[in-house]
Amino acid sequence: xxxxxxxxxxxxxxxxxxxxxxxxxxxxxxxxxxxxxxxxxxxxxxxxxxxxxxxxxxxxxxxxxxxxxxxxxxxxxxxxxxxxxxxxxxxxxxxxxxxxxxxxxxxxxxxxxxxxxxxxxxxxxxxxxxxxxxxxxxxxxxxxxxxxxxxxxxxxxxxxxxxxxxxxxxxxxxxxxxxxxxxxxxxxxxxxxxxxxxxxxxxx
Amino acid sequence: xxxxxxxxxxxxxxxxxxxxxxxxxxxxxxxxxxxxxxxxxxxxxxxxxxxxxxxxxxxxxxxxxxxxxxxxxxxxxxxxxxxxxxxxxxxxxxxxxxxxxxxxxxxxxxxxxxxxxxxxxxxxxxxxxxxxxxxxxxxxxxxxxxxxxxxxxxxxxxxxxxxxxxxxxxxxxxxxxxxxxxxxxxxxxxxxxxxxxxxxxxxxxxxxxxxxxxxxxxxxxxxxxxx
Numbered sequence: 225x226x227x228x229x230x231x232x233x234x235x236x237x238x239x240x241x242x243x244x245x246x247x248x249x250x251x252x253x254x255x256x257x258x259x260x261x262x263x264x265x266x267x268x269x270x271x272x273x274x275x276x277x278x279x280x281x282x283x284x285x286x287x288x289x290x291x292x293x294x295x296x297x298x299x300x301x302x303x304x305x306x307x308x309x310x311x312x313x314x315x316x317x318x319x320x321x322x323x324x325x326x327x328x329x330x331x332x333x334x335x336x337x338x339x340x341x342x343x344x345x346x347x348x349x350x351x352x353x354x355x356x357x358x359x360x361x362x363x364x365x366x367x368x369x370x371x372x373x374x375x376x377x378x379x380x381x382x383x384x385x386x387x388x389x390x391x392x393x394x395x396x397x398x399x400x401x402x403x404x405x406x407x408x409x410x411x412x413x414x415x416x417x418x419x420x421x422x423x424x425x426x427x428x
Numbered sequence: 429x430x431x432x433x434x435x436x437x438x439x440x441x442x443x444x445x446x447x448x449x450x451x452x453x454x455x456x457x458x459x460x461x462x463x464x465x466x467x468x469x470x471x472x473x474x475x476x477x478x479x480x481x482x483x484x485x486x487x488x489x490x491x492x493x494x495x496x497x498x499x500x501x502x503x504x505x506x507x508x509x510x511x512x513x514x515x516x517x518x519x520x521x522x523x524x525x526x527x528x529x530x531x532x533x534x535x536x537x538x539x540x541x542x543x544x545x546x547x548x549x550x551x552x553x554x555x556x557x558x559x560x561x562x563x564x565x566x567x568x569x570x571x572x573x574x575x576x577x578x579x580x581x582x583x584x585x586x587x588x589x590x591x592x593x594x595x596x597x598x599x600x601x602x603x604x605x606x607x608x609x610x611x612x613x614x615x616x617x618x619x620x621x622x623x624x625x626x627x628x629x630x631x632x633x634x635x636x637x638x639x640x641x642x643x644x645x646x647x648x649x650x651x652x653x654x655x
Binding site: 272273274275276294295297298300302304305306307308309310311312313317321322324325326327328329351 | 430431432436437440441444447448451452510511512513515516517518519520521522523527654655
């Protein structure tokens, strides 16, 4: 369970949001809405611990995130604007490396089957440099399938994805939620997860 | 799914950085070629006076090693910063310090170790004696890791800044002065027939001290830079 109490954040002198509180339970999904520059990315980065909030606390399973540190990171998966993949490596190597950085190993067999599911068959061994933007995003999203993190924080996961991939994302998020996971995301595209009530958080 | 141990993570980071460097060899070669060029310019510029060349050899090689390691420092974290991998590293459930240590070791293997290996060949241009060449290699072997370790702090602090490359040199070079003094001093001691043990012990002590503190400090600097 993720609890946020009275959170305030500013960038420079500009106050982005203040007095922000919400609770996210297992199986719940929340969409952060707001215009460009309203602080959506800053909120997600604050939840990840990159940015220290001006005020307020973030609790994970009843404990403060600051004190949990690496135990919190083990249950967190963050996907930002940047794909965090290396142009020089193949999709397969990228997936295995990013799994390694997140603290677990993925066998080649498992990685190949995950990439197939992401629609990257016969692209597994190509350097990511030669793939299209949408395919790179798919390589980055493949991490979701190998990880067993409970909390997904996704910043614009649908950028550059085609209709088929958006459908696949909805399916993946649905599976994650039904396994008791939680998701917080931002998007400017419609995203519907079947059978789940989506919480909304509007920043202004 | 298997959990990765701390040593496993260290190995993975080193392997990853070496693999990336193999796929982009030009970066490694530029540092090495810079080193060779700078050292080779001195005999050409100063003239073929063996006595003088022998005297200045160790200092020239050390200064060149210092400069070429500055050349490669900005690259230590910048690629990972630009493509978002660094964000993921900060979220690694194991110690960020271990991860930074892995990056430092990889950086040394790519920018420090080649210099150590080629230094004896360059030393021949200066008519260095066999003992002096041997001492040069040992001193560089102890000293170049310190340059990578101190440099990691500078590289982490200047991440994402405009003109970070120059700034990192200004930050790191003064801190490397003791390494230069004792590194070059070790070779001079051998040249004048004295024991270099004191110089080498001091270099070794610096290295151990840096090994304990710098990965942690660089990790904290990365967290500050990412905010």
